[in-house]
Amino acid sequence: MTTELKKSRGRPRVFDMDEALDKALNIFWERGYEGASLAELTETLGINKPSLYAAFGNKEELFKKALLRYATGPVAFVKVAMSEPTAYKVAQTFLVKAAEFLTDSQHPKGCMIVQGALSSGESAEVVRNVLIKQRASYENLLAERFMRAKIESDLPSDANPKDLAKYLATLHQGMSVQATSGATKEELLEMVNLALKAWPK
Amino acid sequence: MTTELKKSRGRPRVFDMDEALDKALNIFWERGYEGASLAELTETLGINKPSLYAAFGNKEELFKKALLRYATGPVAFVKVAMSEPTAYKVAQTFLVKAAEFLTDSQHPKGCMIVQGALSSGESAEVVRNVLIKQRASYENLLAERFMRAKIESDLPSDANPKDLAKYLATLHQGMSVQATSGATKEELLEMVNLALKAWPK
DNA sequence: ATATTTATTTACCGATTGGTATTTAATTAT
DNA sequence: ATAATTAAATACCAATCGGTAAATAAATAT
DSSP, X not given: OOOOOXXXXXXXXXXXXXXXXXXXXXXXXXXXXXXXXXXXXXHHHTOOHHHHHHHHOSHHHHHHHHHHXXXXXXXXXXXXXXXXXXXXXXXXXXXXXXXXXXXXXXXXXXXXXXHTTSSOOGGGHHHHHHHHXXXXXXXXXXXXXXHHHHHTTSSOTTOOHHHHHHHHHHHHHHXXXXXXXXXXXXXXXXXXXXXXXXXXX | OOOOOOOOOSSOOSXXXXXXXXXXXXXXXXXXXXXXXXHHHHHHHTOOHHHHXXXXXXXHHHHHHHHHHHXXXXXXXXXXXXXXXXXXXXXXXXXXXXXXXXXXXXXXXXXXXXXXXXXXXXXXXHHHHHHHHHHHHHHHHHHHHHHHHHHTTSSOTTOOHHHHHHHHHHHHHHHHHHHHTTXXXXXXXXXHHHHGGGSOO
């Protein structure tokens, strides 16, 4: 049963919006917001500009919708890691899954939220701030998880949840750069192994 | 005595090339290669395009020259860190100086070598690869320093210099993203303190 | 004084940028 | 059948992109 009831009125859309969004996501992921041109987008999606604008708004809206799809799709592993039983397990799962994800050859290397708009021109200012907030939001999730761990005596009393969260976020962001620069999964996993030695006991 | 003997023949250049290069460096540093437009460059340098092209070649050459100035100027602290007497001191100095440098309000936040061209369009491909090589080169310097430390029994025999180097490089690259996203020097220094706990003894 | 050399200025180039108005095609409602 | 609705295709827009040709200005060499 793949059917969808559609009693839409006018001419039916000839392309699948989710498929198109996935293709757009891949381009933004690889090129960044500014580096992805409308020409490359429309060519890859197989539609022309007016169709893209009618369906998604404009380039910025398209990016935001691709970003939402990214956050709820490929990056779902973060929330999984967060629900591990102990703080150490959370950190370990987060870093290991990140190392695997960032170097996965099934999709562009690195993290779109980290690199989608880092150093960029004025035209990317809005997107840049969206991504900054998103990164801060993930870091906050980690910090809150570690605050809980402290209450549960799962972390020493002198451990600082914010520092721990920033440590993981920084490693993740660094690994994103590493992956984009050619680092392999194995290299990152070895490094993660070392990084976990800093974890408080 | 700030005099320079100059018996140049034709009309003398009216701007100082080093000053201009510094201004260009600042723009590339903040905007990245693609995000920095010729318009913004010429406007900030106070010269017009033909002068810029006559003096520096083209945009790509200008970037490379600004990059060289960056590497031999602001980023000289890396070589200083490398000459600390012990491996631990090298790591500590490298991370502490990086945290201070990346958040210094005297210049753009973050590291130009990390963020100058990360996710970008085709037009930045050459520059992107130049920066990838540069990052690898710094990581190699660290690895070699830690190989020496091992020989000097300054690191345990089971320590892996390449892993240690990648650990520091990853933290540095992550801190660059953090600094660009608003992290303060204090936050990063606290995190560095935590990160150093992973160091082998 | 004149020729030569080099830099600056002005004006321009084709290509590409993100974005749209207009026309045409395909569907449902009446 | 016809009107209404929605999407696709073509053709276009001003603005900006990196880059340059041609003319002018300021210095030195002869």
